[in-house]
Amino acid sequence: MVERIKTGIYGLDQLIEGGLIDKSAIVVVGSSGTGKTTFAMQFLMHGIDNGEQGLYVTMEESPEQIMKEAKMMGWDMEKHYEKNLFFIHLKGKNFKKMIEEQLPQLVKARSDYDIKTRVVIDPMTPVIWATENKLEQRELIGKLFYTLKELGVVMATVEEHSKPGETIGEDVLLPIYLADGVFHLEYYPIGGAFNRTLNIIKMRGTQHGEGVYPYIFSRGVGIVVRAYPVEKTEEEGKDYDKIFDEAIKTAKFIKAPEYVIERITAMKENWNYDYSPEEALQIIFDSYGLK
Ligand SMILES: Nc1ncnc2c1ncn2[C@@H]1O[C@H](COP(=O)(O)OP(=O)(O)OP(=O)(O)O)[C@@H](O)[C@H]1O
Ligand SMILES: [Mg+2]
Numbered sequence: 001m002v003e004r005i006k007t008g009i010y011g012l013d014q015l016i017e018g019g020l021i022d023k024s025a026i027v028v029v030g031s032s033g034t035g036k037t038t039f040a041m042q043f044l045m046h047g048i049d050n051g052e053q054g055l056y057v058t059m060e061e062s063p064e065q066i067m068k069e070a071k072m073m074g075w076d077m078e079k080h081y082e083k084n085l086f087f088i089h090l091k092g093k094n095f096k097k098m099i100e101e102q103l104p105q106l107v108k109a110r111s112d113y114d115i116k117t118r119v120v121i122d123p124m125t126p127v128i129w130a131t132e133n134k135l136e137q138r139e140l141i142g143k144l145f146y147t148l149k150e151l152g153v154v155m156a157t158v159e160e161h162s163k164p165g166e167t168i169g170e171d172v173l174l175p176i177y178l179a180d181g182v183f184h185l186e187y188y189p190i191g192g193a194f195n196r197t198l199n200i201i202k203m204r205g206t207q208h209g210e211g212v213y214p215y216i217f218s219r220g221v222g223i224v225v226r227a228y229p230v231e232k233t234e235e236e237g238k239d240y241d242k243i244f245d246e247a248i249k250t251a252k253f254i255k256a257p258e259y260v261i262e263r264i265t266a267m268k269e270n271w272n273y274d275y276s277p278e279e280a281l282q283i284i285f286d287s288y289g290l291k
Pocket of ligand 2: 036037038123
């Protein structure tokens with residue numbers, strides 16, 4: 001059986017036969033603000049929480065900015081900085097050269113240690129924009145994936161410019177084509193609880209869910225995908241704190257890892273939806289094989 005790498009995105013792994021295939025390149029496509037960075041960070045931090053290493057490849061933002069952003073979302077990256085979380089800042093006009101020359105050397109030096117590593121490229125869009133020439137684009141993206149896949153799963157985010165519901169823009173077809181798997185995030189700014197959705201465009205070697213799945217953000221926890229049919233339980237005036245306390249008690253009782261308890265606690269403090277957190281909590285428990 002193929003080993004599956006858990007994404008750490010709650011509710012997602014059950015849609016992809018338990019997780020991602022090691023050393024595959026995954027692309028997360030979505031327009032600005034859909035949650036690509038959150039998605040990528042959650043994936044990275046899940047590995048780190050489980051003793052793996054993380055490599056964050058950035059183009060525009062500095063590691064300091066990214067760690068600050070992560071902190072606001074509830075992830076303490078600083079604690080891991082340069083211990084099991086590393087950054088490569090590919091900046092300036094020279095990144096073509098960096099991808100072709102420095103990156104392979106760097107990866108080679110690391111791969112000798114044989115430590116499980118998750119790689120995030122967020123955003124990968126500047127690589128696409130680096131050249132108009134399709135052939136060159138293809139070579140550059142291909143090289144980036146090929147080089148970094150040596151370390152583990154590579155997750156790259158790509159910005160799309162089409163509106164929700166429209167077909168995928170031409171500028172993102174190449175990364176989609178070159179990736180082993182693609183998640184598509186959409187945001188319908190029409191209000192309502194489930195105006196953010198995820199669908200899986202492709203996942204090589206995997207029987208994946210084919211629906212459109214609503215997801216929510218929860219600070220400290222990240223993205224929770226509703227992989228089950230939507231069934232709204234809106235009970236008025238219900239005290240959700242009680243549900244969280246119950247969940248925390250259960251988590252402690254079954255000796256769930258400390259970070260799971262911390263996350264549920266953070267979730268309790270930040271829950272501002274007008275529906276019960278029971279389902280989201282169930283998805284989280286399921287993800288950890290807890291009941
Ligand atoms: N805990 C949260 N609760 C509610 N909304 C959140 C939470 N975390 C993130 N968001 C929302 O998600 C939005 C975008 O998140 P994120 O930065 O991951 O998107 P992105 O797709 O990477 O955007 P960009 O293309 O601009 O980089 C934020 O603007 C914020 O409104
Ligand atoms: Mg982003």
